[in-house]
Amino acid sequence: MAKILRVNMTDRTAAYEDVPDKYKFLGGRGLTSTIVHDEVDPTCHPLGPNNKIVFAPGIVTGTNAPTSGRVSVGGKSPLTGGIKESNAGTGWSQLVGRLGIKAIIVEGYPTDDGWWGLHITKDGAEFFPADEYTGKGLYEVYPLLFDKFGKKVGIASIGIAGERKYANSGVCFNDIDNRPSRYSGRGGLGAVLGSKHLKFIVVDGEGAPGVEIVNKGLFDQGRKKLTQALRSHDITKPGGGLNSYGTAILVNIINEAGGLPTRNFREGRFEGAAKTSGEAMAELCKTRGGVGTMGHPCHPGCIIQCSNVIPNPDGSELVSVIEYETTWAFGANCGIDDLDVIGKLTWMANNYGMDTIEAGGTIAVAMEAGLAEFGDGKRAIELMEEIGKGTPLGHILGQGAATTGKVFGVVRVPGVKGQNMPAYEPRAIKGIGMTYAISTMGADHTSGYTIAPEILACGGDVDQFDVDKAELVRNFQYATAFIDSTGHCLFIAFAILDIPEGFEGLVEECNGVLGTEWTMDDVGRIGKEILAKERAFNAAAGFTKADDRLPEFMKYEKLPPHDVVWDVPDETLDAVFEE
Numbered sequence: 001m002a003k004i005l006r007v008n009m010t011d012r013t014a015a016y017e018d019v020p021d022k023y024k025f026l027g028g029r030g031l032t033s034t035i036v037h038d039e040v041d042p043t044c045h046p047l048g049p050n051n052k053i054v055f056a057p058g059i060v061t062g063t064n065a066p067t068s069g070r071v072s073v074g075g076k077s078p079l080t081g082g083i084k085e086s087n088a089g090t091g092w093s094q095l096v097g098r099l100g101i102k103a104i105i106v107e108g109y110p111t112d113d114g115w116w117g118l119h120i121t122k123d124g125a126e127f128f129p130a131d132e133y134t135g136k137g138l139y140e141v142y143p144l145l146f147d148k149f150g151k152k153v154g155i156a157s158i159g160i161a162g163e164r165k166y167a168n169s170g171v172c173f174n175d176i177d178n179r180p181s182r183y184s185g186r187g188g189l190g191a192v193l194g195s196k197h198l199k200f201i202v203v204d205g206e207g208a209p210g211v212e213i214v215n216k217g218l219f220d221q222g223r224k225k226l227t228q229a230l231r232s233h234d235i236t237k238p239g240g241g242l243n244s245y246g247t248a249i250l251v252n253i254i255n256e257a258g259g260l261p262t263r264n265f266r267e268g269r270f271e272g273a274a275k276t277s278g279e280a281m282a283e284l285c286k287t288r289g290g291v292g293t294m295g296h297p298c299h300p301g302c303i304i305q306c307s308n309v310i311p312n313p314d315g316s317e318l319v320s321v322i323e324y325e326t327t328w329a330f331g332a333n334c335g336i337d338d339l340d341v342i343g344k345l346t347w348m349a350n351n352y353g354m355d356t357i358e359a360g361g362t363i364a365v366a367m368e369a370g371l372a373e374f375g376d377g378k379r380a381i382e383l384m385e386e387i388g389k390g391t392p393l394g395h396i397l398g399q400g401a402a403t404t405g406k407v408f409g410v411v412r413v414p415g416v417k418g419q420n421m422p423a424y425e426p427r428a429i430k431g432i433g434m435t436y437a438i439s440t441m442g443a444d445h446t447s448g449y450t451i452a453p454e455i456l457a458c459g460g461d462v463d464q465f466d467v468d469k470a471e472l473v474r475n476f477q478y479a480t481a482f483i484d485s486t487g488h489c490l491f492i493a494f495a496i497l498d499i500p501e502g503f504e505g506l507v508e509e510c511n512g513v514l515g516t517e518w519t520m521d522d523v524g525r526i527g528k529e530i531l532a533k534e535r536a537f538n539a540a541a542g543f544t545k546a547d548d549r550l551p552e553f554m555k556y557e558k559l560p561p562h563d564v565v566w567d568v569p570d571e572t573l574d575a576v577f578e579e
């Protein structure tokens, strides 16, 4: 019987509870957002005693469904002040699912200065002192923990960014080779864990009973249909786009479309794009050899395998992984065209426990403020070191791009609800801009990846400059909220958008596990219900329609090369959720 594990950091207890009926059919984002909605006061301080942080594997996570090792992490965000769900792919979530744990709720507040870890096994959960691991890089600390608890455990943790309560801190999970490299990065949830002095959650799956599956036949039928779709779609199949070049295959594509934000969103094309692309990474792996790998899975059972291990010139490991968002954040957005520098910056973000999108966006805003020249990789590394050392400047930068912009009087700060924009220029690609504006999460491309039909001709083919996209944006957000609840990686969306049997398979898998009778129509309903809870939380936290807007400079600064401004009417934005 699945359980909820409630962890209280005031009296340091960890106790199992039955899953209330109302949570029975929820998982992943649906469950984290519902628990945050039900249990967290929307007006609380994100770093105070009344916030909570919730971990939930998806509905099928821990089964052999393909590409389904995602964990959702939720709470009130220190970066946006609103609700947050950020998910990562990691074997950690599969172990949690197999132990029959539907959610871990961390609440309360420390009563002294001590730091703690939690060790979860099939027999229960016990605290261990973690002071000796604080103030250190995660690349140093993870091997120590794997030595202590065994190589097969999974580790969730915060780095020094979370310890210092930086608003750009993420929650870090181990990848398939036990690196500290998979992140629920966005929104500063690492700081929430830091505020509670919980440094690690170590999970041992030895002897775990496995995920309960109500209808095994139906589950297997769905799993096979989805697997077949993933294995046949050009973007997701073995040897396909994601597998061969990683997510950074998008660099050249988005650059060509004039939508690659360059030098802090001053331009839409970067002259160094090709040098920072997935193709360039694949070439490095080929020519440098050594540990260099494309087509690497972030967790067991991923059949898309879009991750990578990037080598140094001598073939040793520089870093894993450089994603599209990361090569852009430290690359085009900072005017840097050197993959070795981008790799070093990525390693530093992993080591400190930070969101690479927010970190790159912050350095770009710092460059705008004159703290460095655009393109100066050496100075970018020095700024990251300030964050790592915790100097006064580092503390400012660690609070993210919006705070940095305020401190240094920068007008061009490309964020929504305090969260820096990801790697798609909203002036050149209107639907993703609308998604940034109205997402409950702040500027977030994963809330509704309209890039698929706007640029990739996947799931439809729409004009990137068309501003009449309220319905498209709404439907993508609903479908995404559902996928984020299943435990599947969002990248399955490419295949299921184009292959109806794949979509059917996704729903059948969920019905097989839960014993539900959902149809394809229920996907939209369930997504809508999740969004309604998130929007209600944000409204109670004080957000209004005025917060569902892009920054003013995008309305009057023309973006080269298309010389376009942000021209989606406010009424269109407001219409997205006014069905």
Ligand code: SF4
Residues within 6 Å of the ligand: 067, 068, 069, 089, 296, 297, 298, 299, 302, 303, 304, 305, 306, 307, 489, 490, 491
């Ligand atoms: S597709 Fe990529 S990000 Fe998604 S689960 Fe697989 S390796 Fe991880």
